[in-house]
Amino acid sequence: MDPFNHNYFLGYVNQVSPQYVKVHFPSSILLEKFSHNGVFFAGGNVGNFIVIEGEEYGFLARIIEIELPDGERKTISEKAIQHDETAFHPSGKAELLLSFSVFEPAKAEKTVSKYPAIGAKVYSCSDEQIEIYVKEFGKKKDESENVYADLGKLTSNDANCKVSLNSIFGRHCAIVGTTGGGKSWTVAKLVEEVISKTNNKVILIDATGEYSKISSNSLREC
Structure with a gap:
């Protein structure tokens, strides 16, 4: 660098x-x-x-x-x-x-x-x-313990946003934004990353039916 x-x-x-x-x-x-x-x-x-x-x-x-x-x-x-x-x-x-x-x-x-x-x-x-710098936030000193969620790219640059799952779920996490801003997509992406990259389980409470189209196989995995 x-x-x-x-x-x-x-x-x-x-x-x-x-x-x-x-x-x-x-x-x-x-x-x-x-x-x-x-x-x-x-x-x-x-x-x-x-x-x-x-x-x-x-x-x-x-x-x-x-x-x-x-x-x-x-x-x-x-x-x-x-x-x-x-x-x-x-x-x-x-x-x-x-x-x-x-x-x-x-x-x-x-x-x-x-x-x-x-x-x-x-x-x-x-x-x-x-x-x-995005990867730096919340990561553990032992690099082998870090698992990164690939959430997408910045809107102003072509930089990939790979965020440590430790930083997201280490304490409390909230995803906020305007209508149509990508909150549901981000939640779905996080669920996908947790399931595919860790042995953890996810409980998804879908109050509005936004995730009703998720396949039954995916639901069983969750």
């Missing part, structure tokens, strides 16, 4: 708060998707993940807002912002998610106790790095 490669550069931190940072992008071109050595990077648009360089710690953040300075908004057009590298200088707000060791980027901390500095460099985050 090489999170601070200059080929992934996006911009600089120009404001820091306990919850988020603001990022200055020297060019609007840096917001676009790109690839380097066959690795996909999502760029600097809303919803995308970024990494921020520090002295001891790096930081994973997610962009939640993008805007242009007032003076540049008056001359904006689709053609201009996509091709003029000098006319537009977007800024973005990014929510801080976790920190990690600069010397061991795969070693993540689940809380942010230190913060980036003004002027810190910002880079696009690869799908591979995001996948590693």
Whole structure:
């Protein structure tokens, strides 16, 4: 993992708060998707993940807002912002998610106790790095004891979400979301992963009949 490669550069931190940072992008071109050595990077648009360089710690953040300075908004057009590298200088707000060791980027901390500095460099985050951090949550130190549920991919990236079943069922778990957001599918996927990858049993109380089409063989397995 090489999170601070200059080929992934996006911009600089120009404001820091306990919850988020603001990022200055020297060019609007840096917001676009790109690839380097066959690795996909999502760029600097809303919803995308970024990494921020520090002295001891790096930081994973997610962009939640993008805007242009007032003076540049008056001359904006689709053609201009996509091709003029000098006319537009977007800024973005990014929510801080976790920190990690600069010397061991795969070693993540689940809380942010230190913060980036003004002027810190910002880079696009690869799908591979995001996948590693998702797998880090809730896993046991002994890798042989970890079982991962393959739940799908992130909507903003092509990163696979493999979540430790220990982290999901170690304590209490709730799946929430809007109507049609995928709650039932997620429950069904979790049941499937538990049955196929562990020796545990699942009791499914189906109050609304959403799982009535599950085959009888699957029900006996549950």
